Amino acid sequence: MPAVAAGPEIERLIQLLARLPGLGPRSARRAALFLIKKRETLMAPLAAALQTAIEKIEVCRVCGNIDTQNPCTVCTDARRDPAAIVVVADVADLWALERARAINARYHVLGGTLSPLDGVGPDDLSIAALVKRAHDPAVNEIILALNATVDGQSTAHYITDLLHDAKVKVTRLAHGVPVGGELDYLDEGTLAAAIRSRTPF
């Protein structure tokens, strides 16, 4: 990227912003200018929020969520059902389920999915810790909320096999027509699954 006629400090800010997902070199320049124009109302609060995050955010030692307390807010929330653990690949998936208020249980973040092609094996994921949690007598259901992809589903199968000895029911997310989805645009696999799992009306 050529110089921006504005000194190395601004160029460094632009380069760092350009590494964020969703921002390219051009939008990073726009974002940098926007920040500089809003020095008091946005740039200073953002710098402070980043600094706070750097100092305070930890990975929850129980579930793998990220939070400023450890164990995290979800794990320490006494109103949550202690009998179910929702297994997700990533913190983003945990957040998505929480936004949907889909279930009032606790989580377990694997940190990815098994992917032989990318060299991700069972030891790279938080699977041993999940098996240990599944043997807690208070837990009676493990809900596998993994992506409906090849990697996600093979991870689900691998975990189900490991949990054979644990006295838990292993469930997974339903397949079907997305809410608001149009049949015409859905793939055959989803349509077949939706017919198979049809429910009384």
Added chain:
Amino acid sequence: MPAVAAGPEIERLIQLLARLPGLGPRSARRAALFLIKKRETLMAPLAAALQTAIEKIEVCRVCGNIDTQNPCTVCTDARRDPAAIVVVADVADLWALERARAINARYHVLGGTLSPLDGVGPDDLSIAALVKRAHDPAVNEIILALNATVDGQSTAHYITDLLHDAKVKVTRLAHGVPVGGELDYLDEGTLAAAIRSRTPF
């Protein structure tokens, strides 16, 4: 936006990131997670770069560019042609011309364009300072590099009238076919201008 199950500090970081141009609530969450995962290699450098920018960046008292030195790098660059001043609406336009290496002159940033509908009058822009610079005997050309919009062109006319007394030539950017542009996709105004300003081949 509902809670993200991750404490108020992370939510605040997401909300601040979502105010950047080009990032919505969803991509701000992705960006926040990305930053948290890359705490040492991205989040800490970004926090430091923002802090440096907050402390060091100033508006150039000569031209209105932003830089960590004042007057700015461009204004103090002795290799630039002292006879021409390129007038731009915004610092982003100055950067765009510098990236294009379009001209080796100095600039004057107006801080916007005249816009009666938005309540932007001549006193809201750096126009008086431009007129003063135009009366410097060393300056013999004012190049109006303003957007080819109604506001940009009425600003250009307004400045041209004000510079009537100054001993400078006032020029503006050429209109024509963008490099790489296809005639079929161009508006009638651009095509008519390109024909009017045709050049020998």
